[in-house]
Amino acid sequence: MNNFFFNNILTLNFPHGSTPVMGNIINFHEKCLLIILFVLVVVLTLLLYNILFSLSQTNGLENTLLEILWTVIPTLIIITIMVPSLEILYFSEESGGSFFSNNLKVVGHQWYWTYDEFEISNQALLNFDSYLINESDLNLGEFRNNEVDRPVIFEVNRATRLLITSADVIHSWAVPEFGVKVDAVPGRLNQIVVFTSEPGRFFGYCSELCGVNHSFMPIVVEVINI
Ligand SMILES: [Cu+2]
Numbered sequence: 001m002n003n004f005f006f007n008n009i010l011t012l013n014f015p016h017g018s019t020p021v022m023g024n025i026i027n028f029h030e031k032c033l034l035i036i037l038f039v040l041v042v043v044l045t046l047l048l049y050n051i052l053f054s055l056s057q058t059n060g061l062e063n064t065l066l067e068i069l070w071t072v073i074p075t076l077i078i079i080t081i082m083v084p085s086l087e088i089l090y091f092s093e094e095s096g097g098s099f100f101s102n103n104l105k106v107v108g109h110q111w112y113w114t115y116d117e118f119e120i121s122n123q124a125l126l127n128f129d130s131y132l133i134n135e136s137d138l139n140l141g142e143f144r145n146n147e148v149d150r151p152v153i154f155e156v157n158r159a160t161r162l163l164i165t166s167a168d169v170i171h172s173w174a175v176p177e178f179g180v181k182v183d184a185v186p187g188r189l190n191q192i193v194v195f196t197s198e199p200g201r202f203f204g205y206c207s208e209l210c211g212v213n214h215s216f217m218p219i220v221v222e223v224i225n226i
Pocket of ligand 1: 170171172206207208209210211213214215217
């Protein structure tokens with residue numbers, strides 16, 4: 001598998017999904033691609049047919065049935081895309097009941113993240129900053145511009161509620177493998193519930209341009225069995 005071409009083809013697609021939300025997003029994306037392919041083939045076939053055989057045809061200036069069809073069929077296609085898309089949108093914002101194993105406040109700073117673990121009673125359990133590890137301090141096998149000095153810990157098969165905000169400018173807390181991207185807006189708490197379904201280390205990035213070191217405030221989530 002250590003093939004340059006193959007590795008790069010793989011990275012053209014989504015990362016492997018490790019939450020139900022990301023699994024749904026990937027499935028939806030694949031279904032959409034099939035529909036797009038179908039539309040492309042039909043349109044190109046008709047276009048090619050016209051170019052080759054009937055470019056100068058003038059007796060087909062009006063056709064009510066055809067007009068109804070090319071209105072109704074695209075409408076149906078859009079509805080079949082829209083319905084699952086909205087389902088996933090609402091599913092991803094689902095809070096999943098009132099019990100969370102973990103409540104975490106995530107605060108974006110220029111240019112690092114702060115994690116604040118607290119109980120429902122508002123008692124603070126843990127509060128720490130998560131900084132990028134400099135290239136010169138990396139150990140062998142660690143990823144450049146991806147590792148942090150203190151990753152945030154999630155429990156596997158548990159829902160973690162994140163309350164995301166910022167202390168200065170707008171940041172965005174995003175982990176592609178979770179299908180999560182939530183803006184960190186100063187003066188506002190954005191909530192998302194993440195249900196992780198497998199252990200591992202997951203990398204994320206600030207996804208809202210927030211200043212010169214925007215690229216140097218990565219996110220590392222360690223999902224562990226407890
Ligand atoms: Cu940023």
